[in-house]
Amino acid sequence: MRPLRNLWKSGPPVLRALAAQGIVFIGVVGLAWALAARLPFWTWPLIQGSLAAILAHLWGLNRGWLVFQVLLPLALVWQLGHALPVWIYPIALVGLLLVFGGGLLTRVPLYNSSHAAWRALLELLPAEDGYEMVDLGAGLGGPLSFLARRCPGVRFTGIEASPVLWLLAWLRARSVRANCQMRYGSLWKLPLGDYRVVYAFLSPAPMAELWAKARREMKPGSILISNTFSIPDAAPERDIPLPDRRDARLWVYRL
Ligand SMILES: C[S@@+](CC[C@H](N)C(=O)[O-])C[C@H]1O[C@@H](n2cnc3c(N)ncnc32)[C@H](O)[C@@H]1O
Structure with a gap:
């Protein structure tokens, strides 16, 4: 039961x-x-x-x-x-499933990080070059395209489970292809060991599981930044309020 x-x-x-x-x-x-x-x-x-x-x-x-x-x-x-014409219903359903279908199963729908979050992320990135950052659930690819343009010496990866969103993010990242790749797939299958900075804007549902994955795979000293959703029972190194909504902040966890 x-x-x-x-x-x-x-x-x-x-x-x-x-x-x-x-x-x-x-x-x-x-x-x-x-x-x-x-x-x-x-x-x-x-x-x-x-x-x-x-x-x-x-x-x-x-x-x-x-x-x-x-x-x-x-x-x-x-x-x-x-x-209404009958064909509207299946077309609307397929369209909605292609964009939001992943969210039904993973309980992580699409909403975008604000420009204030992009700027705060830029401040948080280590000053030197030559490391990698990943956005888990890249959505429309806004944060990564912004960061990749400003940090040409850092390699950025986005991973996105919804095919339509992945395609849009891939198109958006065309001009920064040299240091930014958009991958289609599940964040749970992506090993995190190579990334010095991991960014995630997901939902409360997967945070405990994400923290367990980060602790298993990320190297000591690397950071996990979560937009809005904190990790239960983990102490953040910093939390940075964002001006978007009352509960909007970046939670920074160091491994
Ligand atoms: C809240 S949006 C964040 C978008 C983007 N990172 C940003 O900050 O603007 C979360 C995204 O994660 C994607 N997602 C949900 N579960 C996923 C999974 N298991 N693997 C990859 N992407 C996933 C959703 O499709 C959605 O686009």
């Missing part, structure tokens, strides 16, 4: 969100059957979304998912009354 409960808690939140919609839908269908004539049509998706949001909240989903819960039934009902 316990492994099942752990899977439920640590698995992709989208499963809990959809399960909440499904359970609430059964109740709402019963209610609608009894009361349909007395309530305006638009109240039904609202009731569905609100109850699903409450259930999702009880199951530990965050505010973003609660908004998703409320909007999903409204969007579904809206599209019933608007005849």
Whole structure:
């Protein structure tokens, strides 16, 4: 029973969100059957979304998912009354999966480091040349392209699991190809032993596992910099507030 409960808690939140919609839908269908004539049509998706949001909240989903819960039934009902061409749905689904599909499984969606984070990273890089830095989950490649342009003597590598994002990052890094490569693949398969600086902007979910990997593979004296998400039970050497959001900071851990 316990492994099942752990899977439920640590698995992709989208499963809990959809399960909440499904359970609430059964109740709402019963209610609608009894009361349909007395309530305006638009109240039904609202009731569905609100109850699903409450259930999702009880199951530990965050505010973003609660908004998703409320909007999903409204969007579904809206599209019933608007005849969109049928091909839009599979194309939109494939497009979304290509960009965000990796995030569903890894629980690390795409969001970009700010320019303030890029500048703070530049300050943190060791002054000499000849070492390597990696961005784990390179996204659109913004930080690495910025750093590679300013530090021609350092070799930069980005690794990205989403094919569309990898392609965009690869195109973006065209002008700094001499010292910046974008690799397609999983960060978990990339050995970290060659990198003096490892940068990651992921999510709370993989931080403990990432720290275990860093401790196994990175050399003493090298640094792991995490944007926003700290590592549980590890003491940072520095933490640098960023002006972007209240919780935005760079956490610097020395191996
Ligand atoms: C929050 S974004 C950060 C993007 C970029 N590093 C930046 O700071 O602007 C995290 C990225 O990690 C990618 N990602 C998630 N899991 C991954 C994995 N296991 N291997 C490689 N990339 C992964 C996601 O697709 C996403 O593009």
